Structures are given as structure tokens and as C-alpha cells.
Amino acid sequence: xxxxxxxxxxxxxxxxxxxxxxxxxxxxxxxxxxxxxxxxxxxxxxxxxxxxxxxxxxxxxxxxxxxxxxxxxxxxxxxxxxxxxxxxxxxxxxxxxxxxxxxxxxxxxxxxxxxxxxxxxxxxxxxxxxxxxxxxxxxxxxxxxxxxxxxxxxxxxxxxxxxxxxxxxxxxxxxxxxxxxxxxxxxxxxxxxxxxxxxxxxxxxxxxxxxxxxxxxxxxxxxxxxxxxxxxxxxxxxxxxxxxxxxxxxxxxxxxxxxxxxxxxxxxxxxxxxxxxxxxxxxxxxxxxxxxxxxxxxxxxxxxxxxxxxx
Ligand SMILES: [Zn+2]
Numbered sequence: 143x144x145x146x147x148x149x150x151x152x153x154x155x156x157x158x159x160x161x162x163x164x165x166x167x168x169x170x171x172x173x174x175x176x177x178x179x180x181x182x183x184x185x186x187x188x189x190x191x192x193x194x195x196x197x198x199x200x201x202x203x204x205x206x207x208x209x210x211x212x213x214x215x216x217x218x219x220x221x222x223x224x225x226x227x228x229x230x231x232x233x234x235x236x237x238x239x240x241x242x243x244x245x246x247x248x249x250x251x252x253x254x255x256x257x258x259x260x261x262x263x264x265x266x267x268x269x270x271x272x273x274x275x276x277x278x279x280x281x282x283x284x285x286x287x288x289x290x291x292x293x294x295x296x297x298x299x300x301x302x303x304x305x306x307x308x309x310x311x312x313x314x315x316x317x318x319x320x321x322x323x324x325x326x327x328x329x330x331x332x333x334x335x336x337x338x339x340x341x342x343x344x345x346x347x348x349x350x351x352x353x354x355x356x357x358x359x360x361x362x363x364x365x366x367x368x369x370x371x372x373x374x375x376x377x378x379x380x381x382x383x384x385x386x387x388x389x390x391x392x393x394x395x396x397x398x399x400x401x402x403x404x405x406x407x408x409x410x411x412x413x414x415x416x417x418x419x420x421x422x423x424x425x426x427x428x429x430x431x432x433x434x435x436x437x438x439x440x441x442x443x444x445x446x447x448x449x450x451x452x453x
Pocket of ligand 1: 178194
């Protein structure tokens, strides 16, 4: 789907709404509140009326589009732009493209990221695992270690992300932000949740987070980066190149992002990576945008519940 097709297929708000109604309800428009089919369409207002509850609603209720004043055509355009920006798209850039304020652009992008959450893949085959650090540089006072060099990775205030990726041309990735003190546990949990252990082998570097617990449940090969980057084809290059995309995106597009929102950005990068050969990506994301579980769980998380991930 390119921009021309979007404008041609959905020239007005009415066409956009009809398209969303078709996807969400098909031939049976049900009330999102009570599930009743005893409903009547308001012809002029582009809304529906539930006769059981005597309430009106639109197809946007309980979706990422709920309460929006932005025309749906601009939403579709925003989705298209985000899907085609390999290294991410800043709210500033999006605001210029859509002709809206920075605030509107930021919220639009965040809601689209909500629709990209929780793409649960089960990986198998040759799996590479690694972790990386992203985020701002630490303050000047604590960046120098004893040898006078800038500190990197562990021990800085950067955020840590862990990930698994299938080592094949159309391989999928799963990635997650973790707290530095629980990385081994979370790596194991992510492994058990997203990898077919009996049908896979794992390639890691010599990181301390890969303990004997891993070797107990999965066959593992280690690349010793101090000696070599690839040992007869055994390497962690695939996951390294996924980190490179995230890092370039975060440095180049999203200069400041807080810890709280990092999971949303990781899911955006993972979504694009996992759909890089998917020609139907636009329609599938529109489909996901209408799912109630994608709606406000992440935008308005309950107290104490943090946005999960990213797979
Ligand atoms: Zn109802």
C-alpha cells in the first residue's frame, strides 16, 4: 500500500470508517459495550445506536483510534509512514508530514506503537541471543573509568535490551527491555516463552548472563568475541544488526526517550523487522489497530503494571 493507493481507496472519513467497520464487524455490526446485534445505523452521523442500551457508538470505540479528532485518512497516512521508516520516524517529522502539532503527532505515533505490541512469535532453528544498551550518555562526572576511557554498556545509566533472533533470511526477532539485575532470569523466561527449545540451538557470546541454566535446557554454542567474530559460521551477526537498527533509530530519530516508553519503541523496531518481507503489513496493522486488547492497556496502564513487550 502506497500513499497514492491510500488516498484513492479512502478519500473521505466516511470511506475510512466503512473500511474499519468491514474489518471489525463484517456483516454483523455488534455493539462494543454489550455485544448486542440489535443496533441501528445513523446514516448521517457515521455512528450506530444500540437499541438494547439506548446508547450510540462508532467503530472507533475501544480501539487505538478512540476519541481522536484527527481524520482517519491522516491516521492511515501516519501508519504508512511509520511502517516505511526503517530507522523510525520522529514526532517532529510526523507532525510536518501530517500538518498537525507535535503533541498530536506524538500521541498518534504512540497509539500506533500500541497496535504493534505483542506480536507473539515462537522461534525455532538456529537462534542468536544477545543484549545491548541504549539511551543517553552518562553524566561527565562518571563517564571516566580508571584508564581514562569512556565507560560503555554495563555500569552506565543506559537501558538494557535483550533479544533472540532466528538466523535465517526471513527470521523473526523478539526483544525486551530488562532490569540489569534480573537479566539472566528474564532471558530464560523469554527463551522458554518464545523459543521451541527442543527444535533449536542457541548461539551466544561469552556474556556472564548466559549461565549453566541455559546449557541445562538448550544446546548452546558460544562465540568468543575477544578471539573471533565468527567461528565456522557460528556468529551473532544477525542480532547485532538488529541492535544496529535500533541504535541508529534512537540516536538519529528519537533523541530523548524515557525508560517508561522504551518498550513501545522496541516493539516498533521489532514489528518492522518481523514484517520486512510482508507485503500486507499495512492492512494487518489496521487489523491490529481495531483489537480491543491493543487499545488503552498500554496508553493508560493500571498503576504498577508496566507496558509488557514488544514481541
Ligand atoms: Zn449495547
